[in-house]
Structure formats: C-alpha cells, structure tokens
Amino acid sequence: MAAERLVVIGGDAAGMSAASQARRMKGPDDLEIVVFERGHFTSYSACGIPYWVGGDVAERDELIARTPEEHRERGIDLRMRTEALEIDTAGRRVRARDLESGEESWTAYDKLVVATGARPVRPQLPGIDAPGVHGVQTLDDGQALLDTLNATGGRRAVIVGAGYIGVEMAEALLHRDYEVTVVTRGREPMSTLDPDMGRLVHEAMDGMGITTVTGAEVTEILTGEDGRVRGVATKDAEYPADVVVLGIGVEPRTELARKAGLPLGEHGGLLTDLAMRVRGHDDIWAGGDCVEVLDLVSGRERHIALGTHANKHGQIIGSGVGGGYATFPGVVGTAVSKVCDLEIARTGLREREAREAGLQFVTATIKSTNSAGYYPGAALMTVKMLAERRTGRLLGVQIVGREGAAKRVDIAAVALTAGMTVEQVVTLDLGYAPPFSPVWDPVLVAARKAVSAVRAAGN
Structure with missing residues (x-):
C-alpha cells in the first residue's frame, strides 16, 4: 500500500513542529511529508529578532533551532524558496512556485497543514514601500533591516506603532545609538495594557531617551529625491528618519485559505476545532499565527501571534496527522x-x-x-x-x-x-x-x- 502524503504550507514553528511530530509517529514508508517554505530559513525564533538587531544576540544562526538540512535528514521533503499559490480542496492538491526558477507545479495531498503565519500590518500610505521602511516578522525581514542599518549613515529612527514589536525595536535601535522616536495613534504605548498602565511604560520610555508621540496617526512616509525614506508625517508634525520600522502589529496571512473557501474568523484567522483541524475539513489542519484561538476568560475567538502557541499547535497537529490524539483547549492571553x-x-x-x-x-x-x-x-x-x-x-x-x-x-x-x-x-x-x-x-x-x-x- 502506498504511503499517505502530508503537505505542509509554512516551514517555521507550527509547520515544522507538525511535520516533525508526524514523522516521529509515522515512518517514511507510511507517511511522505512535503513542506513548502517561501523564505530562506526554517524553525527559527521570530521573537528573538529584536535582540539580534540590537546586538544582544551576536549571530543570526543562534536564532535557528533546526536547519533545512537537519529536517531533510529526518525524512522530510523540505522545499525552500517555494511559495504555495493555491489550495484545491476538491482535488486535494496544492499549486506552488519555485521562487528561484519560476517553475510551477501541483502536489497532491492526503492530509494538509496550513501554517502560513502572519505578516506585519502595512497601512496603505504614500511612501510605505520606500527603501528604508521595514516590517519585522521573519528572519528575512530582520536581515533586510540590518542590511539597511549597516548601509545608512544617519542615526534617526522612527518606530510606527508601540505594541510589543514597537517597544522592542525601540530598545534595539537605542542600543545601536540611534535617536529613536515612537509614533502611535493610541492614548499610550502598549495598547495591550489599559491606558493607566500604558502611561507607566510611556514615562519609563521618556526616561530612557525615547521620544514617544501618542494620539498621532501617521498620514505619509516622506521620501527624498533618491526615493529613500526621509521621515514620517502625521496631521500635525513631521519626524525625520533615516530608517522606519513598522510596529503596528501583525495580521494572519490567510489569502490562500480565503481563496480556497476555508472558514475564517472575525480577525481574519482560520477557525479550527480543539484538535486544530480546520472546521468542516477532516483532512486539513491549521496552526500558528494564521489561526484564531479560544480565549478561556471571555469565551471569544482571538488572534494571538506567539511562538509558544505555534509550537504547541504543531505538536497537536502532528499527533492528529500521525493517528494520535491531542487538543489545544485555548489561551488566557499571557x-x-x-x-x-x-x-x-x-x-x-x-x-x-x-x-x-x-x-x-x-x-x-x-x-x-x-x-x-x-x-x-x-x-x-x-x-x-x-x-x-x-x-x-x-x-x-x-x-x-x-x-x-x-x-x-x-x-x-x-x-x-x-x-x-x-x-x-x-x-x-x-x-x-x-x-x-x-x-x-x-x-x-x-x-x-x-x-x-x-x-x-x-x-
């Protein structure tokens, strides 16, 4: 009897945890595993990127838990720089493109895992795609930002947004001797806190030499004659910048899922059951930053992008794919x-x-x-x-x-x-x-x- 084929879209925490756990439970004779990863890296700590950028972590590779070669040695057909373009649920197949050669092909699946992650929110503003403007979600993003910092003579940075990524990147650039301005439309930084607690963060950041501008909506990314970023504009002021980092937050990367007709929640994330199986699809699982999870306190679905959850999702998915049983009951938002x-x-x-x-x-x-x-x-x-x-x-x-x-x-x-x-x-x-x-x-x-x-x- 031919081996079943598991196809995994996404090669970071949830995807590779799922593939690795499934491989532990079933050998290559019983389960073929194919993974598509559009980037250059697998199984890395995205949460560590600000500390790498800031110099606390000396080398990029310190953030990588397992290389593509190590995954392949464990019997996983990991295809790097390969982007999934379409999921055909009726035909049980995925269309993907090799980003180096441009070649496209269909791959059939018996079981599918969607682990497409999240992307930094990029508001539709004039100049948002100018050189020197960076979102930070993947190792590729972190490397691009470091390349800009190393090539830029100026020492002025503007962080747009004051959530977790925003304040962590403010610290990273402060460590690199940049003059840092954080611009947020919120009443206080850290909108994940109540404003009275966010005020404490604001006061502390002021004491560190970080300029924090609250209640300010960015209207434009200003560019110079060379097309590079030169500043950030709000309704009331302009803030000069040699580099701009977007720390507005992330959104689930679920275009593939939406086009395939898979169920999405109000935050745009995939909806799953307790076993991380996509609702209404017995042969499709999803996990990591592209899903919504149950908040055990409010009883509502939430989108929370954290590596801790993604790794747990992957373990649960891999167990289910391999014929075992595990569930993810929900989170309390820690x-x-x-x-x-x-x-x-x-x-x-x-x-x-x-x-x-x-x-x-x-x-x-x-x-x-x-x-x-x-x-x-x-x-x-x-x-x-x-x-x-x-x-x-x-x-x-x-x-x-x-x-x-x-x-x-x-x-x-x-x-x-x-x-x-x-x-x-x-x-x-x-x-x-x-x-x-x-x-x-x-x-x-x-x-x-x-x-x-x-x-x-x-x-």
Whole structure:
C-alpha cells in the first residue's frame, strides 16, 4: 500500500513542529511529508529578532533551532524558496512556485497543514514601500533591516506603532545609538495594557531617551529625491528618519485559505476545532499565527501571534496527522516584553475586553517591590487586577516594573486557567525569601485589594 502524503504550507514553528511530530509517529514508508517554505530559513525564533538587531544576540544562526538540512535528514521533503499559490480542496492538491526558477507545479495531498503565519500590518500610505521602511516578522525581514542599518549613515529612527514589536525595536535601535522616536495613534504605548498602565511604560520610555508621540496617526512616509525614506508625517508634525520600522502589529496571512473557501474568523484567522483541524475539513489542519484561538476568560475567538502557541499547535497537529490524539483547549492571553530594564506583562482581559464580553468587574491597582523593601536593589512594580463583580472570579492582571516583574504574571495565568477567584489567589502558597519577594508577594497584595473591591461592590 502506498504511503499517505502530508503537505505542509509554512516551514517555521507550527509547520515544522507538525511535520516533525508526524514523522516521529509515522515512518517514511507510511507517511511522505512535503513542506513548502517561501523564505530562506526554517524553525527559527521570530521573537528573538529584536535582540539580534540590537546586538544582544551576536549571530543570526543562534536564532535557528533546526536547519533545512537537519529536517531533510529526518525524512522530510523540505522545499525552500517555494511559495504555495493555491489550495484545491476538491482535488486535494496544492499549486506552488519555485521562487528561484519560476517553475510551477501541483502536489497532491492526503492530509494538509496550513501554517502560513502572519505578516506585519502595512497601512496603505504614500511612501510605505520606500527603501528604508521595514516590517519585522521573519528572519528575512530582520536581515533586510540590518542590511539597511549597516548601509545608512544617519542615526534617526522612527518606530510606527508601540505594541510589543514597537517597544522592542525601540530598545534595539537605542542600543545601536540611534535617536529613536515612537509614533502611535493610541492614548499610550502598549495598547495591550489599559491606558493607566500604558502611561507607566510611556514615562519609563521618556526616561530612557525615547521620544514617544501618542494620539498621532501617521498620514505619509516622506521620501527624498533618491526615493529613500526621509521621515514620517502625521496631521500635525513631521519626524525625520533615516530608517522606519513598522510596529503596528501583525495580521494572519490567510489569502490562500480565503481563496480556497476555508472558514475564517472575525480577525481574519482560520477557525479550527480543539484538535486544530480546520472546521468542516477532516483532512486539513491549521496552526500558528494564521489561526484564531479560544480565549478561556471571555469565551471569544482571538488572534494571538506567539511562538509558544505555534509550537504547541504543531505538536497537536502532528499527533492528529500521525493517528494520535491531542487538543489545544485555548489561551488566557499571557504575554511579556521589555524595553531596556522595564518589564511589561499582561494576562487575561483588559477593561475594554471585559466590557465587550459583557462582564461587570472591579479593579485593584497596587505598588509594591520585587523584593523585601530593605533588601539591596529593591525596585518598584505596579500590579493591576480585574475581578468579576459578585463572583470575584479573576479576569486579568497587568504588571509593569523592573527585574522580577514580568514573570510574576505566570501566577495569574495559572489562576485564570484554573478559574480561580481573587479570594483563592490570596491563599496561594507562593515562595518567599527577602531577595525574591516581600512577605506578601505583589500579586497577592493586588488580590487582597481586589477582594475588598468585590465585597464593596456587593451584588
């Protein structure tokens, strides 16, 4: 009996995790695996790109977990620089183009994995495609940006957008001795936080020498006589730039899926069941940055582009393709980042998201320290907690502070996943010693205040 054929579109975290797991479960005699990857690299850490650009990571290859050659040695037919152009679900085949030769061909599949990832949002603005304007999502993107930085004599950078990529790239360019301006249309940087917490990030960035312009919509990328970028314009001002980095966010890359008639959610991502199988298609799976996932707190579908999720999706998909069983129940929206020595973390819902979900809630915000106040080097952190009115169910936590602040959000992530109340959080048996925490950990202090707020709100 001939081997089944698995075709995977996309060779990064989700795609190669799926291919590798499927290969562990079935040998080449039972399952042929073909992977199409349009770029030059596979299985790399996109999250590490800002630290490579900034010089914290010395070499690009340090971000690569497994090379194409290593995948091929494991019996995977990995076709680099090959772009999938069309999915024919009725004929169970994929049309792809070799980007070097231009040759196109159809490849039949028994099972298909769509792992096409996400792309940086590029608003339709005059000058957006000018040389010197960069989005940063892939290693190819990172290399292109570094090539520009190395070839550019000026030292002025404008970051458009102040989300995770925006603030991380601001730090990277600050490390490279650039004069950095961040322009965002939001009230404060880090729209993944509530504005009062984003304000803390704003103040810290100002103290680092980063100029942060809020409430400003970019209207044009200005170019010089040579066609290269020379600045960024808003309605009210112009900001000179020798390089522009887009940090507005990402969107799922799902044009292939849309044209094939596969189901998409309100955020443009593919919709799957718990086993990561595309809804309504028994022979097609999808994972990584091109899918939407269930938010366990709000009960809604969300698009969250994170390598942690993508790798889990790939493991689950590979198990399903190989005849096993695994599921991905959903997420609570945990994310951490930093800009220089400031750590930023959130999990669960912001105030706006809680309102949109129809939840009534109370908030509690406290200031504490990352270690006992008397211990040398103790630094401030701010913790904000949301709890459901009446029930006291934990809904979300945001933390901004110095060393030791960000990873405390994992306490809240576990509590959210378990559906705990803030009263239950108060009783958690957390580790304590003066170098690591005050007697009452900041998360527990915030939970105590949230308990009081829930009681004060009554029914």
